[in-house]
Amino acid sequence: xxxxxxxxxxxxxxxxxxxxxxxxxxxxxxxxxxxxxxxxxxxxxxxxxxxxxxxxxxxxxxxxxxxxxxxxxxxxxxxxxxxxxxxxxxxxxxxxxxxxxxxxxxxxxxxxxxxxxxxxxxxxxxxxxxxxxxxxxxxxxxxxxxxxxxxxxxxxxxxxxxxxxxxxxxxxxxxxxxxxxxxxxxxxxxxxxxxxxxxxxxxxxxxxxxxxxxxxxxxxxxxxxxxxxxxxxxxxxxxxxxxxxxxxxxxxxxxxxxxxxxxxxxxxxxxxxxxxxxxxxxxxxxxxxxxxxxxxxxxxxxxxxxxxxxxxxxxxxxxxxxxxxxxxxxxxxxxxxxxxxxxxxxxxxxxxxxxxxxxxxxxxxxxxxxxxxxxxxxxxxxxxxxxxxxxxxxxxxxxxxxxxxxxxxxxxxxxxxxxxxxxxxx
Amino acid sequence: xxxxxxxxxxxxxxxxxxxxxxxxxxxxxxxxxxxxxxxxxxxxxxxxxxxxxxxxxxxxxxxxxxxxxxxxxxxxxxxxxxxxxxxxxxxxxxxxxxxxxxxxxxxxxxxxxxxxxxxxxxxxxxxxxxxxxxxxxxxxxxxxxxxxxxxxxxxxxxxxxxxxxxxxxxxxxxxxxxxxxxxxxxxxxxxxxxxxxxxxxxxxxxxxxxxxxxxxxxxxxxxxxxxxxxxxxxxxxxxxxxxxxxxxxxxxxxxxxxxxxxxxxxxxxxxxxxxxxxxxxxxxxxxxxxxxxxxxx
Numbered sequence: 001x002x003x004x005x006x007x008x009x010x011x012x013x014x015x016x017x018x019x020x021x022x023x024x025x026x027x028x029x030x031x032x033x034x035x036x037x038x039x040x041x042x043x044x045x046x047x048x049x050x051x052x053x054x055x056x057x058x059x060x061x062x063x064x065x066x067x068x069x070x071x072x073x074x075x076x077x078x079x080x081x082x083x084x085x086x087x088x089x090x091x092x093x094x095x096x097x098x099x100x101x102x103x104x105x106x107x108x109x110x111x112x113x114x115x116x117x118x119x120x121x122x123x124x125x126x127x128x129x130x131x132x133x134x135x136x137x138x139x140x141x142x143x144x145x146x147x148x149x150x151x152x153x154x155x156x157x158x159x160x161x162x163x164x165x166x167x168x169x170x171x172x173x174x175x176x177x178x179x180x181x182x183x184x185x186x187x188x189x190x191x192x193x194x195x196x197x198x199x200x201x202x203x204x205x206x207x208x209x210x211x212x213x214x215x216x217x218x219x220x221x222x223x224x225x226x227x228x229x230x231x232x233x234x235x236x237x238x239x240x241x242x243x244x245x246x247x248x249x250x251x252x253x254x255x256x257x258x259x260x261x262x263x264x265x266x267x268x269x270x271x272x273x274x275x276x277x278x279x280x281x282x283x284x285x286x287x288x289x290x291x292x293x294x295x296x297x298x299x300x301x302x303x304x305x306x307x308x309x310x311x312x313x314x315x316x317x318x319x320x321x322x323x324x325x326x327x328x329x330x331x332x333x334x335x336x337x338x339x340x341x342x343x344x345x346x347x348x349x350x351x352x353x354x355x356x357x358x359x360x361x362x363x364x365x366x367x368x369x370x371x372x373x374x375x376x377x378x379x380x381x382x383x384x385x386x387x388x389x390x391x392x393x394x395x396x397x398x399x400x401x402x403x404x405x406x407x408x409x410x411x412x413x414x415x416x417x418x419x420x421x422x423x424x425x426x
Numbered sequence: 427x428x429x430x431x432x433x434x435x436x437x438x439x440x441x442x443x444x445x446x447x448x449x450x451x452x453x454x455x456x457x458x459x460x461x462x463x464x465x466x467x468x469x470x471x472x473x474x475x476x477x478x479x480x481x482x483x484x485x486x487x488x489x490x491x492x493x494x495x496x497x498x499x500x501x502x503x504x505x506x507x508x509x510x511x512x513x514x515x516x517x518x519x520x521x522x523x524x525x526x527x528x529x530x531x532x533x534x535x536x537x538x539x540x541x542x543x544x545x546x547x548x549x550x551x552x553x554x555x556x557x558x559x560x561x562x563x564x565x566x567x568x569x570x571x572x573x574x575x576x577x578x579x580x581x582x583x584x585x586x587x588x589x590x591x592x593x594x595x596x597x598x599x600x601x602x603x604x605x606x607x608x609x610x611x612x613x614x615x616x617x618x619x620x621x622x623x624x625x626x627x628x629x630x631x632x633x634x635x636x637x638x639x640x641x642x643x644x645x646x647x648x649x650x651x652x653x654x655x656x657x658x659x660x661x662x663x664x665x666x667x668x669x670x671x672x673x674x675x676x677x678x679x680x681x682x683x684x685x686x687x688x689x690x691x692x693x694x695x696x697x698x699x700x701x702x703x704x705x706x707x708x709x710x711x712x713x714x715x716x717x718x719x720x721x722x723x
């Protein structure tokens with residue numbers, strides 16, 4: 001039925017495009033804050049390419065996922081979109097995206113070896129490239145340098161043992177002081193600790209959960225202990241309200257978060273306090289694994305149904321230029337995925353961005369299955385129950401595996417019943 | 427043209443609209459609930475499996491469904507009496523001959539109904555903030571320990587109930603007000619001459635005369651409150667520890683967040699069956715009571 005709908009839609013699309021053949025209208029969707037920034041970058045692009053007119057539609061983060069899937073179901077996808085790299089496997093499972101390797105091979109702008117390897121690999125599904133990284137995100141430590149110094153620590157922690165020691169020294173629940181803020185409804189923190197472990201999070205080609213592995217249990221135990229030892233408050237990000245000013249007032253000495261908070265802290269903390277905080281790579285279970293974190297971020301993708309793929313690729317190339325990426329960083333604080341973009345502009349000498357630059361080389365991708373976001377959400381829900389003391393570490397790990405195996409049931413069935421015709425269509 | 431055919435002709439437009447926009451989608455949803463329609467099926471329709479009642483069976487075995495149902499029933503059982511009590515109380519006050527500035531209070535009490543949930547939720551989240559909220563500030567003044575209103579699994583639902591009651595009581599208040607104004611004044615005059623106290627006037631005149639209004643408001647409120655979604659969506663996102671996840675919230679998560687439309691449809695039908703049963707029960711009970719009340723006369 002879908003096919004009929006698409007086929008019926010095609011001639012319509014074609015007839016719409018005809019009168020505008022001289023100036024192509026390229027529809028681009030953005031998710032969240034990036035929509036504002038891209039609007040200031042576009043005039044230069046349109047001056048250089050007068051035949052392409054770009055129409056940007058901004059989706060709010062909360063509605064984007066739903067809107068993308070609905071657009072696919074209704075056959076009304078845009079030409080290209082910004083796509084979070086945990087959503088990319090879903091769109092690939094739908095066969096909605098255009099493979100890009102051939103275009104990258106012929107490009108003088110997009111050069112694979114210039115990109116951080118793990119970020120690039122989140123765009124490869126089963127050996128095919130579907131997206132070009134636009135900005136990157138990894139979670140690491142924001143810390144209060146002055147508080148650490150006052151407690152007798154000259155440098156941020158390198159491994160979990162040091163970290164635990166500092167958390168203990170800096171926590172004082174009696175005076176509403178905590179070592180760290182870890183919102184219990186965000187999965188990124190626990191996931192970052194879990195990615196530092198040698199054990200993969202899923203096994204057998206993404207058919208089953210692997211959360212009962214020794215590595216994951218170690219990460220979960222460290223995470224849950226932080227709450228049990230009263231070094232982090234068991235609150236959600238809704239209750240945390242304004243973590244920036246509380247960080248400034250010393251309620252938390254550490255905050256495990258992402259790059260956008262560099263800008264937030266610069267904006268929200270008074271000038272006199274700007275020297276008091278800094279960033280550090282995520283401490284590892286041991287010294288050799290310091291700075292391993294999650295490789296997140298968003299990519300630019302082209303939809304298979306698009307009729308302006310060349311124009312879309314031109315825009316991707318423009319947005320991938322190091323100079324443009326630097327401007328993008330200045331506008332939003334979104335970190336560029338290319339090493340050469342880091343070699344100039346505000347980023348090069350920014351001491352607060354240095355830890356990110358370091359960690360991006362070591363970041364690790366999350367499992368590339370369409371169900372990943374749901375799996376991570378379930379993982380966090382069970383972890384929150386362990387924090388509340390309802391489950392032990394072993395029980396929690398078993399419960400996560402139990403839930404994940406159920407989520408992956410359909411994936412196992414699809415993988416074990418290959419469709420020769422569908423393969424052929426690709 | 428005979429009368430019968432003319433009647434059908436007049437009915438056709440309405441039936442057509444009902445059929446296309448109500449009956450057909452409902453049947454489609456019912457069929458959907460018997461399949462495992464999900465992301466993979468959206469990609470390739472051959473990945474669709476007919477699973478008969480397995481969605482329903484799996485739901486009945488999921489602890490989350492039962493806890494969501496429990497939260498919803500909790501919300502309905504506490505929220506509906508509170509909400510109706512508040513509406514009736516406000517209506518009685520407004521209807522009292524002693525009340526002044528009636529139009530102002532009527533508008534003020536109705537205002538929460540017409541403001542958007544999202545806007546009011548922002549204010550409420552601040553009011554109930556653990557550290558900076560006025561609520562805890564007031565409690566502190568009374569010497570009571572601060573309560574983690576939205577973060578404590580035990581307190582989140584009461585907070586949501588309070589929010590929903592405040593948000594919705596104005597609507598029923600208007601209906602009650604109309605009901606109160608429809609009661610003939612001479613009944614009260616006769617009662618006063620007989621020396622009936624204010625309470626007895628309420629018990630023996632206002633209460634029975636409001637019976638039909640009460641039933642209608644009751645059914646509307648119960649069916650409205652069973653569909654709890656917006657309040658937890660904007661206040662707590664179903665948390666903490668999923669303690670404010672309602673049945674409809676579960677359906678939203680299944681259907682629109684994870685795109686498991688088969689299982690989401692099953693949730694919708696289960697909720698429909700439950701609401702239907704509760705409404706029938708309420709009607710039966712009220713009819714039963716009417717018979718009992720009516721017999722001595």
